[in-house]
Amino acid sequence: MSSTRKANSMGIHQHANPAADAADDVLLRVKDLEVEFNTSKGVATAVNGMNLEVKRGQALGILGESGSGKSVTARAIMGILDMPPAHIPRGEILLEGEDLLTVTPRRHRQLVGSRVTMVFQDALTALNPVHPVGRQIGELYRVHRGYSRRDAKAAAIKMMDKVRIPAAAKRVNDYPHQFSGGMRQRIVIAMALALDPVLLIADEPTTALDVTVQAQILELLKEQQEERNMGLILITHDISVVREVTDQVAVMYAGRVVEHGPTAEVLSRPGHPYSRGLAASIAGEELKGRRLPAILGTPPDLLHLPAGCSFANRCAFASEACAASVPALELIDEARHSACFHTSEVLAHANA
Amino acid sequence: MLGYTVRRILQMVPVVLGATFIIYALTFLMPGDPVAALTGSRPLPESTVQQIRLAYHLDDPFLVQYGNYMLGLLQGNFGIDFFGRPVLGLILERLPVTFALAMTAWVLKLAIGLAIGVYGGLRNGQAGDHFALVFTVIFLGIPGFVIALGAQTVFGVQLGWVDPAGIRAGWPLAFILPALVMAIEASAGLARLTRTSLVDVLRAEYLRTARAKGLSPRRVVWGHALRNAMIPVVTYLGLSLAGMLGGAVIIEAIFNMPGIGGLMVTAINNKEGTVVVGIATMLVLVYLVFNLLVDLLYGIIDPRVRI
Numbered sequence: 051m052s053s054t055r056k057a058n059s060m061g062i063h064q065h066a067n068p069a070a071d072a073a074d075d076v077l078l079r080v081k082d083l084e085v086e087f088n089t090s091k092g093v094a095t096a097v098n099g100m101n102l103e104v105k106r107g108q109a110l111g112i113l114g115e116s117g118s119g120k121s122v123t124a125r126a127i128m129g130i131l132d133m134p135p136a137h138i139p140r141g142e143i144l145l146e147g148e149d150l151l152t153v154t155p156r157r158h159r160q161l162v163g164s165r166v167t168m169v170f171q172d173a174l175t176a177l178n179p180v181h182p183v184g185r186q187i188g189e190l191y192r193v194h195r196g197y198s199r200r201d202a203k204a205a206a207i208k209m210m211d212k213v214r215i216p217a218a219a220k221r222v223n224d225y226p227h228q229f230s231g232g233m234r235q236r237i238v239i240a241m242a243l244a245l246d247p248v249l250l251i252a253d254e255p256t257t258a259l260d261v262t263v264q265a266q267i268l269e270l271l272k273e274q275q276e277e278r279n280m281g282l283i284l285i286t287h288d289i290s291v292v293r294e295v296t297d298q299v300a301v302m303y304a305g306r307v308v309e310h311g312p313t314a315e316v317l318s319r320p321g322h323p324y325s326r327g328l329a330a331s332i333a334g335e336e337l338k339g340r341r342l343p344a345i346l347g348t349p350p351d352l353l354h355l356p357a358g359c360s361f362a363n364r365c366a367f368a369s370e371a372c373a374a375s376v377p378a379l380e381l382i383d384e385a386r387h388s389a390c391f392h393t394s395e396v397l398a399h400a401n402a
Numbered sequence: 403m404l405g406y407t408v409r410r411i412l413q414m415v416p417v418v419l420g421a422t423f424i425i426y427a428l429t430f431l432m433p434g435d436p437v438a439a440l441t442g443s444r445p446l447p448e449s450t451v452q453q454i455r456l457a458y459h460l461d462d463p464f465l466v467q468y469g470n471y472m473l474g475l476l477q478g479n480f481g482i483d484f485f486g487r488p489v490l491g492l493i494l495e496r497l498p499v500t501f502a503l504a505m506t507a508w509v510l511k512l513a514i515g516l517a518i519g520v521y522g523g524l525r526n527g528q529a530g531d532h533f534a535l536v537f538t539v540i541f542l543g544i545p546g547f548v549i550a551l552g553a554q555t556v557f558g559v560q561l562g563w564v565d566p567a568g569i570r571a572g573w574p575l576a577f578i579l580p581a582l583v584m585a586i587e588a589s590a591g592l593a594r595l596t597r598t599s600l601v602d603v604l605r606a607e608y609l610r611t612a613r614a615k616g617l618s619p620r621r622v623v624w625g626h627a628l629r630n631a632m633i634p635v636v637t638y639l640g641l642s643l644a645g646m647l648g649g650a651v652i653i654e655a656i657f658n659m660p661g662i663g664g665l666m667v668t669a670i671n672n673k674e675g676t677v678v679v680g681i682a683t684m685l686v687l688v689y690l691v692f693n694l695l696v697d698l699l700y701g702i703i704d705p706r707v708r709i
């Protein structure tokens with residue numbers, strides 16, 4: 051009991067501090083987050099000074115090539131990294147003003163699964179094979195809200211209806227393996243939406259699905275996000291998905307956000323050489339459902355990150371300054387941030 | 403689940419037929435003449451021998467003998483031995499001892515093996531896990547009869563806590579030491595399997611989901627991990643029960659317990675086919691019934707096999 055009270059008072063205290071967050075409706079603010087993995091070969095820096103912001107009702111896309119740290123960031127926010135081997139030497143993850151990295155474990159469990167939730171890439175492995183789906187959804191109501199078994203089941207059926215699983219009442223006792231891939235992902239989404247979260251993180255929610263089903267799942271996510279005025283983080287490789295579903299996009303490279311801003315602007319007039327590379331390759335090309343276009347060169351070794359800009363070895367704009375220090379993520383126009391010493395040149399090139 | 407149960411029971415029929423046939427054939431083909439074995443060094447008059455051979459259908463073709471035997475078996479008739487005693491009675495007199503020993507050992511093994519395995523799995527890579535590993539390596543390495551004789555000497559003879567042999571003290575007192583000896587040896591493998599299985603499951607994606615739901619560590623382990631970790635363990639437990647019956651026969655001899663093992667040895671020496679086949683058939687039936695129970699349990703804990 052006492053720890054609940056302590057957690058609450060901490061919450062209030064935290065709210066009082068970043069008053070600005072409450073004012074402009076910032077749900078999530080990730081500040082200078084670092085995540086390292088102890089591996090047999092040394093320490094790998096998977097997330098390296100990550101900054102991110104999601105507002106109420108906003109859909110944020112996270113784009114980035116494989117290994118850029120998208121999933122690790124999502125897991126860090128949810129507190130589901132395996133520690134060890136992971137550890138978080140620095141940073142803040144503020145959910146509605148409360149730092150998820152410093153709250154008590156008990157408070158953390160109150161927030162995760164209820165205020166902030168996650169949809170995983172592969173619904174088949176994400177669901178427990180030996181529990182009926184209704185029980186897996188209902189568990190959230192039982193644990194977080196103290197529902198009785200019966201009420202939890204009724205609530206689970208309602209959620210299954212909501213994500214448009216046909217004959218929900220009849221299928222509530224079925225097991226994950228008895229559903230199709232698309233229906234399974236709907237069940238995972240039902241779990242994520244069950245407690246009315248303020249923020250939902252979807253990590254490549256359609257990668258494991260057929261193309262036709264992909265569109266339906268994205269539509270469902272978008273529709274629910276708008277209906278609930280919820281924050282949505284959509285991690286994907288698919289630029290066309292980012293363009294259709296998100297308002298904001300964060301482009302990640304080597305564990306950092308290198309550009310962050312309104313989706314249309316970032317994709318049409320990129321301010322960072324890496325986003326420029328991505329955007330250039332979509333011009334005129336049919337990209338739907340494709341992985342991120344390959345950009346010449348290889349990403350840096352996470353075990354030995356360079357002292358300067360991580361993109362320097364692949365960058366056409368690189369200068370001496372780039373190898374010396376790391377560019378900070380700075381405001382480049384009203385709502386856009388970029389981490390590059392030569393943003394103005396990049397923008398000028400785009401205009402030319 | 404009902405369909406699954408019925409199917410599993412029907413699948414047992416050919417197994418019973420096949421197993422009894424093989425046992426019967428092996429017994430029938432045992433070298434030596436049963437009547438000669440019965441009479442020992444004093445030969446019987448030829449007419450008496452003929453009478454015995456006739457009464458026990460010893461001269462009928464093998465398949466006819468087997469057919470008759472199976473017909474009797476279907477009516478619960480296991481036949482009679484050379485002294486005219488019903489074989490079923492002989493078995494039922496002895497079986498409870500073997501059975502009590504095997505079951506006691508099995509339950510002890512379950513408790514010890516699961517406890518150590520779960521403990522090791524949850525402490526994966528930490529000191530507790532290493533302790534569990536040392537335990538399993540030691541007991542996997544020592545032959546069972548060495549542990550048995552050692553325990554008998556120390557606890558039975560030197561300390562005198564229990565009778566070193568016999569079952570005068572009844573259940574559970576007379577059974578604890580032999581059962582514990584069997585259990586400790588057998589639990590090492592179970593502990594190992596449980597630990598490996600649990601470590602695997604703890605890495606599964608759905609446990610990440612469980613944590614992302616804001617569940618307590620206890621709920622994650624007991625509600626989501628253990629049942630999945632038990633799936634391979636249950637299969638193993640079914641097989642191990644048969645091993646326990648076999649092991650009980652040996653331990654019975656060491657601790658001088660009047661179980662089915664002694665009966666079997668006497669019957670084989672006397673070439674008493676009906677008794678040998680009766681015991682073997684009974685063991686097969688017991689084994690199949692346990693296997694069925696385990697399969698049903700398996701179907702309960704893993705919905706994916708219930709198709």
Ligand SMILES: Nc1ncnc2c1ncn2[C@@H]1O[C@H](COP(=O)(O)OP(=O)(O)OP(=O)(O)O)[C@@H](O)[C@H]1O
Nearest residue numbers: 087089094096115116117118119120121122123135
């Ligand atoms: N358990 C781990 N141990 C060691 N390194 C890890 C571990 N998990 C992730 N990493 C490292 O962290 C980096 C970022 O991984 P992450 O999964 O976040 O990439 P991603 O951007 O999601 O890529 P993808 O698009 O392929 O999903 C990778 O280079 C990976 O090697």
Ligand code: SF4
Nearest residue numbers: 359362365372390391
């Ligand atoms: S800072 Fe330099 S190397 Fe890095 S992206 Fe900008 S121009 Fe390229």
Ligand SMILES: [Mg+2]
Nearest residue numbers: 120121122253
């Ligand atoms: Mg990923």
